[in-house]
Amino acid sequence: MPSESTPLIQQVPVAEHRERYPHRSLRRYCTIALTTVPLLTLLIILFCIAIGGDSDLFGEHESSRLDFGTKEVVGRTVPHAAWPESDGLSYKALKKILSETPNPDKAREWSKYYTAGPHLCGKNLSQAEWTRDKWLDFGVPQADIVSYEMYLNYPVDHRLALLDGDDVVFEATLEEDILDEDPTSGLPDRVPVFHGYSASGNVTAQYVFCNYGTYHDFEDLEKAGIDLKGKIALVKYGHVFRGLKVKRASEMGMIGVVMYGDPGDDGEMTEENGHKPYPDGPARNPSSVQRGSVEYLGIAVGDPTTIGYPSKPGVPRQPLEGKVPDIPSLPISYAEALPLLKALNGHGPNASAFNEYWQGGGLGYKGVQYSIGPTPPETRLHLMNEQDYVITPAWNVIGIINGSVSDEVVVLGNHRDAWIAGGAGDPNSGSAALNEVVRAFGIAVEKGWKPLRTIVFASWDGEEYGLLGSTEWVEEYLPWLSEATVAYVNVDGGARGPHFTASAAPLLNKAILEITGEVQSPNQTVKGQTVRDTWDGYISTMGSGSDFTAFQDFAGIPSIDLGFGAGPNDPVYHYHSNYDSFSWMDKFGDPGFEYHATMAKILALLTAKLADEPLVQFNATDYAVGLDKYLQSVKEKAKSSDMAALSKSTFHPLEKAIEQFQHFAKDFDASAIALSELASTQMSPPSLAQLYQGIRVANTKYKLLERQFLYAGGLDGRNWFKHVVFAPGRWTGYAGATYPGLVESIEDKNQTNVDRWVEIVEGTIKKATDLLIPG
Ligand SMILES: *[C@@H]1O[C@H](CO)[C@@H](O)[C@H](O)[C@H]1NC(C)=O
Ligand SMILES: *[C@@H]1O[C@H](CO)[C@@H](O)[C@H](O)[C@H]1NC(C)=O
Numbered sequence: 141m142p143s144e145s146t147p148l149i150q151q152v153p154v155a156e157h158r159e160r161y162p163h164r165s166l167r168r169y170c171t172i173a174l175t176t177v178p179l180l181t182l183l184i185i186l187f188c189i190a191i192g193g194d195s196d197l198f199g200e201h202e203s204s205r206l207d208f209g210t211k212e213v214v215g216r217t218v219p220h221a222a223w224p225e226s227d228g229l230s231y232k233a234l235k236k237i238l239s240e241t242p243n244p245d246k247a248r249e250w251s252k253y254y255t256a257g258p259h260l261c262g263k264n265l266s267q268a269e270w271t272r273d274k275w276l277d278f279g280v281p282q283a284d285i286v287s288y289e290m291y292l293n294y295p296v297d298h299r300l301a302l303l304d305g306d307d308v309v310f311e312a313t314l315e316e317d318i319l320d321e322d323p324t325s326g327l328p329d330r331v332p333v334f335h336g337y338s339a340s341g342n343v344t345a346q347y348v349f350c351n352y353g354t355y356h357d358f359e360d361l362e363k364a365g366i367d368l369k370g371k372i373a374l375v376k377y378g379h380v381f382r383g384l385k386v387k388r389a390s391e392m393g394m395i396g397v398v399m400y401g402d403p404g405d406d407g408e409m410t411e412e413n414g415h416k417p418y419p420d421g422p423a424r425n426p427s428s429v430q431r432g433s434v435e436y437l438g439i440a441v442g443d444p445t446t447i448g449y450p451s452k453p454g455v456p457r458q459p460l461e462g463k464v465p466d467i468p469s470l471p472i473s474y475a476e477a478l479p480l481l482k483a484l485n486g487h488g489p490n491a492s493a494f495n496e497y498w499q500g501g502g503l504g505y506k507g508v509q510y511s512i513g514p515t516p517p518e519t520r521l522h523l524m525n526e527q528d529y530v531i532t533p534a535w536n537v538i539g540i541i542n543g544s545v546s547d548e549v550v551v552l553g554n555h556r557d558a559w560i561a562g563g564a565g566d567p568n569s570g571s572a573a574l575n576e577v578v579r580a581f582g583i584a585v586e587k588g589w590k591p592l593r594t595i596v597f598a599s600w601d602g603e604e605y606g607l608l609g610s611t612e613w614v615e616e617y618l619p620w621l622s623e624a625t626v627a628y629v630n631v632d633g634g635a636r637g638p639h640f641t642a643s644a645a646p647l648l649n650k651a652i653l654e655i656t657g658e659v660q661s662p663n664q665t666v667k668g669q670t671v672r673d674t675w676d677g678y679i680s681t682m683g684s685g686s687d688f689t690a691f692q693d694f695a696g697i698p699s700i701d702l703g704f705g706a707g708p709n710d711p712v713y714h715y716h717s718n719y720d721s722f723s724w725m726d727k728f729g730d731p732g733f734e735y736h737a738t739m740a741k742i743l744a745l746l747t748a749k750l751a752d753e754p755l756v757q758f759n760a761t762d763y764a765v766g767l768d769k770y771l772q773s774v775k776e777k778a779k780s781s782d783m784a785a786l787s788k789s790t791f792h793p794l795e796k797a798i799e800q801f802q803h804f805a806k807d808f809d810a811s812a813i814a815l816s817e818l819a820s821t822q823m824s825p826p827s828l829a830q831l832y833q834g835i836r837v838a839n840t841k842y843k844l845l846e847r848q849f850l851y852a853g854g855l856d857g858r859n860w861f862k863h864v865v866f867a868p869g870r871w872t873g874y875a876g877a878t879y880p881g882l883v884e885s886i887e888d889k890n891q892t893n894v895d896r897w898v899e900i901v902e903g904t905i906k907k908a909t910d911l912l913i914p915g
């Protein structure tokens with residue numbers, strides 16, 4: 141067990157409160173500049189003003205005057221060479237190392253290591269130590285284990301049986317088949333099927349098929365007059381985070397939940413379509429079970445007993461109520477759901493008689509009618525779930541390469557813990573890729589390179605239970621992270637199929653679109669195709685479901701989450717099942733491990749771009765475009781709601797604020813690019829120093845821009861979430877909601893609250909605008 145202190149991180153200085161926008165010193169530079177080279181000086185003055193230096197000379201809001209001077213340089217890339225503090229290697233030489241080092245065979249080796257044995261949160265210290273030692277070996281100057289004391293559960297016992305009166309007609313094994321072809325499926329210490337944070341309980345009751353268990357599904361059941369009280373819910377996985385299914389079932393008066401993954405959600409790769417199941421083919425193995433957390437992710441994340449502060453030894457623990465389920469739940473395979481579904485046949489209405497969301501179950505060919513139930517009184521389920529709740533240490537690994545600019549930091553993270561011994565896709569395809577990234581940066585460091593900004597690598601523990609490791613770490617280092625962090629880059633399932641996916645804060649869209657254009661696709665239909673060429677460029681908004689959540693939604697740090705996933709025609713990914721194993725990955729998921737290596741290259745180059753380009757590679761205009769687009773969808777929502785009272789002018793203040801923001805964002809981006817372009821072409825050191833001072837001001841503003849969208853009061857009923865633009869949906873958990881405060885007030889038909897949220901959001905947009913306004 142590692143020491144409870146965190147020596148490494150405590151060495152990182154938490155900058156004292158200081159003037160964030162050094163107008164005064166910038167003004168001094170501009171003044172000095174006036175007395176030197178006349179033409180250059182004039183340009184410098186103009187740019188200093190545009191970026192937010194001294195506006196006295198021209199009065200307020202004069203940045204538009206710069207347009208004539210900046211248009212022609214906007215869009216060109218910024219050469220790296222001239223930054224005075226960059227060290228050791230040219231940016232070009234660095235990029236060469238980062239794109240040539242990641243290696244599929246190495247990634248395969250790391251994958252094999254991580255997936256050799258169980259690594260449930262808090263259960264495998266040796267993997268944390270191994271990771272730390274590897275990173276040090278690779279040449280990262282500092283790496284250490286940072287531990288927390290997590291409240292969580294481990295499985296003790298369970299039972300699921302179908303009863304006819306007092307007779308047991310079906311006893312579920314609650315086991316996945318042991319496969320000769322897949323050694324970790326048969327480990328004696330393999331992890332049982334269970335739900336993280338599920339309630340212990342022992343119930344016997346009739347049951348009801350509740351579709352995906354979404355909020356709307358339960359509304360539909362209520363409308364159809366189905367009696368849910370005192371019953372057990374049988375639900376399919378999918379559409380919303382599993383914990384929210386349990387939450388809603390409990391609110392409907394149900395007393396237990398059984399979940400299974402229906403092959404109707406497996407795309408084309410089904411047995412019904414003639415595909416053999418794993419291990420003989422790409423279809424889902426019928427005995428596979430999806431484990432997972434049932435924490436109420438839409439409400440809060442992290443250790444549920446320490447919401448808002450880190451789980452250090454001895455801290456006060458909060459009550460669990462409202463954050464985790466109060467009724468038991470169990471995950472099962474579709475093979476074991478079959479007898480339960482069939483016992484419902486002919487009882488209650490058919491799902492097919494409901495709306496479109498209820499169509500498409502994939503077990504019709506096995507004789508399932510998808511009748512909703514409830515089952516007759518004598519047909520009952522016995523559901524027993526026994527969990528041991530403990531407070532146990534969990535271990536993040538944190539590696540640091542100090543940069544020249546101490547208060548600008550880029551964090552790259554992946555979680556290490558898995559629900560099963562495997563986890564070859566989730567998360568250890570990301571872990572294998574991360575190791576290749578670290579190895580590549582280590583080579584650069586050994587060649588004498590020092591980044592401009594500090595780079596932090598993180599291997600989180602406890603993501604699976606509820607983003608525990610990352611959330612507690614962000615809560616502990618919040619002052620330093622808010623002060624210094626430029627961006628957070630996340631990879632979870634880095635390679636589970638061939639399709640590139642990204643979700644990001646809009647500030648980062650530009651960087652990922654550019655970087656994917658520099659990395660070769662592992663699957664080229666035309667020679668030379670990059671990942672960008674084989675990707676549609678769609679970037680989704682940030683929701684939750686991985687370790688970026690605390691960074692983005694709590695700390696206001698622009699974040700991005702990357703992966704290669706499976707499409708409907710790819711081998712079925714056995715999410716949170718024993719078959720998310722090395723054997724599956726080696727044969728079906730990424731044979732050859734080329735996607736692992738490609739992910740490593742993308743992550744390495746993206747991190748370098750964010751950490752080592754003189755100008756922070758953000759685009760504020762993209763944020764403004766996003767804000768406008770999200771507002772359109774709120775207006776659509778308002779229109780389709782029956783809130784007659786919502787007048788046309790309700791959203792007018794927001795439209796105006798966004799327009800203003802967009803105006804200044806455009807000027808700011810253009811000026812920042814022009815400034816760095818100028819810096820890259822000026823060779824005279826005194827002028828350069830002045831230009832860099834201007835770039836530094838621009839970088840500080842880019843760094844702090846996302847923070848302006850935090851609202852200290854938090855979202856209604858879940859005030860840990862501070863971001864007013866992005867949050868997980870209240871009833872989705874994974875999927876991102878935009879302007880959640882507004883949308884939820886509309887859903888609640890509360891005009892007063894709509895007006896309140898218009899004002900709150902408007903306030904944040906104005907703060908963001910003020911940050912970008914020169915002077
Ligand atoms: C990195 O910077 C911190 C803070 O300045 C310092 O305490 C630490 O020793 C540095 N690490 C290395 C390896 O230089
Ligand atoms: C920890 O992980 C390693 C590597 O995957 C594995 O070999 C070992 O069995 C695990 N240890 C425990 C205690 O589960």
Ligand SMILES: *[C@@H]1O[C@H](CO)[C@@H](O)[C@H](O)[C@H]1NC(C)=O
Binds near residue numbers: 342343344524
């Ligand atoms: C669960 O309840 C049943 C009766 O409904 C009882 O026979 C059994 O012993 C209970 N099991 C546990 C572990 O409490």
Ligand SMILES: *[C@@H]1O[C@H](CO)[C@@H](O)[C@H](O)[C@H]1NC(C)=O
Binds near residue numbers: 493
């Ligand atoms: C449900 O569908 C089956 C055929 O799939 C049909 O035989 C049955 O009558 C339907 N039940 C109801 C209540 O419509």
Ligand SMILES: *[C@@H]1O[C@H](CO)[C@@H](O)[C@H](O)[C@H]1NC(C)=O
Binds near residue numbers: 638663664665
């Ligand atoms: C490669 O791309 C082709 C064409 O898009 C596709 O049919 C094939 O399945 C892909 N193979 C892999 C391994 O991604």
Ligand SMILES: *[C@@H]1O[C@H](CO)[C@@H](O)[C@H](O)[C@H]1NC(C)=O
Binds near residue numbers: 759760765809813
């Ligand atoms: C920034 O984003 C805007 C809006 O998407 C776009 O028009 C502009 O070209 C971008 N600028 C750069 C330098 O990428």
Ligand SMILES: *[C@@H]1O[C@H](CO)[C@@H](O)[C@H](O)[C@H]1NC(C)=O
Binds near residue numbers: 890891892893894896
């Ligand atoms: C509507 O929202 C306001 C806060 O803006 C709150 O005080 C009030 O209780 C809400 N009304 C209802 C019916 O929930």
